Amino acid sequence: MTPRARAVAVAVVLALAVALPFFVSNFRLFQFTQVAVYAIALLGLNMLTGYNGQISLGHGAFYALGAYTTAILIDQWSVPYPLTIVVAGILCLVAGFLFGIPALRLEGLYLALATFALALAIPQILKYFEHWTGGSQGIVLSKPNPPWGLKLSPDQWLYYFTLAILVVLFVLARNLLAGRTGRAIVAIRDNAIAAGAMGVNTALYKSLTFGVSAAYTGVAGALSALAIAFVAPDAFNVFLSITFLVGIVIGGLASISGAIFGALFIQFVPNWAQDISKAAPWAIYGIFLIGFMYIMPFGIAGAIRRVAARAARRGTAARA
């Protein structure tokens, strides 16, 4: 895709996203807020797995950490909610960086298993620190009201709030990945030894990528706590982490737009499956998953890239 076509596509999608609250019900809007939240989390995971080649089955843990940070700060100390998101991001950055250090010794399958263990342990740990987390009852929050006397419903305000953060984080991620740092991250994925020989500090970059990735997912978790206005340990089970992995692979690995496609998939396809068959909805979901992988083994973004490349080739051939 040419840079110009891409800019037009981004502008159209952004305009649609801004106009959306005026066309859909509050419940639908809430679902789209969820899509935006998932997209941020998927972008974080995609940096780690897609760009840096470290498979994580445990990002639900960072999502939970972010969500609980926000919930506890609001619930116990009435911290203003925008501030809690920043705290959640920083906390997850540190946690991710620290987890990334032992993860340096692990590769592929073993890293997947170690992170899987992290995801599994989370609900139990959350229930254990009952004093802070409210145990299995969770913490109930109230949805924030729009500031500055804006005439918006809380759902609409949260949607715009999430969308704004999404845009900022996506621009930051794009700049990070398009530059020198991004090249280093990708070089480590493609050949860590060669990257090291070229002077890339692979250990530092790998743990930093882990940190940034966790920070993105943590911010997403914090936003989800606000959007749902409720956190409970069982919402952060291991299937959440698996869903994130499904999201980035279906959306397209190592692709920024893939995070959006993946988020749409994991938000809406389970509902469609439910509509198609009440008796065995997950069978339908499974068929969707396998079907998507057959048709688009490189995800939705990969398929679009391929179609665009073919169109471009045809265009040059016609002009020649």
Place this chain on the structure above:
Amino acid sequence: MEIFFQQVVSGLATGGIYGSVALALVMIYQATDVVNYAQGEMAMFSTYLAWTLMNAGLPYWWAFFGTLVISFVGGVVLERVVIRPVENKPILTIVIVCIGLLVILNSVAGWIYSYIQKPFPSPFPTKPIMLGTVVFGAHDLGAIGVTLVVLALLYAFFRFTTLGLAMRAAAQNPVSSRLCGIRVGWMLAIGWGLAAIVGAVAGMMVAPIVFLDPNMMAGILIYAFASATLGGFTSPGGAVLGGLIVGVIENLVGTYVHFIGTELKLTVALAVILIVLVFKPSGLFGRAAVHRV
């Protein structure tokens, strides 16, 4: 001391189950280089087949071996039909297809057989065996015995038969194996079939303890992953031993470390695994993967 021994024994009993599912995981990993996330659900489905056969009036051991045959064929067919099209695709694509398979099998089993728990018979006597004051469940001992028999058979198969040799070769170096005339694709399919058999055995040993229901393997699969990690993904014997170790650790820590109790049992088992992974990434008995640069 009595409590200690009793806890070790019951740890070994549950550990035997973890070990048998871990064995199935390691089998597929060795024969195909894929970690099959659908392994637990395949085992669950096979167990339902056994239940159907028994309900149709077959005696236990007829149903047992009948299930093994059907599972083998089922495993081969799944590989040919579902996994084959993505065989050479990125590893994560295969992982997602396996997850798809997992939810399909789970959902279809719930649809056909409902989510109500069903009792499943054990081939072993119900009378517990006493050794001093320590009680052994006959089924537990039987299940560990069956797992060890399966392990021995697998070892013999891979070590002493031409087909086993061909399968090992196909997993290690597909290109050279193909040049030697080994049909690599079929070796993978047979690997899935064998893993389905091991899974079916594990399922039929687990079901009398946890009862038969579509979600029965979810918890066990997690511990099986842990066991396989601990023992090493390249070592079938290590997987079984890893299972026993995880079972015992889980029970002892739950009994003796009071602030942990039963609530954080899972967390402790997983912490042990994390520590093992950091200090010995290929597991206790696994071989470290060597790459040529």
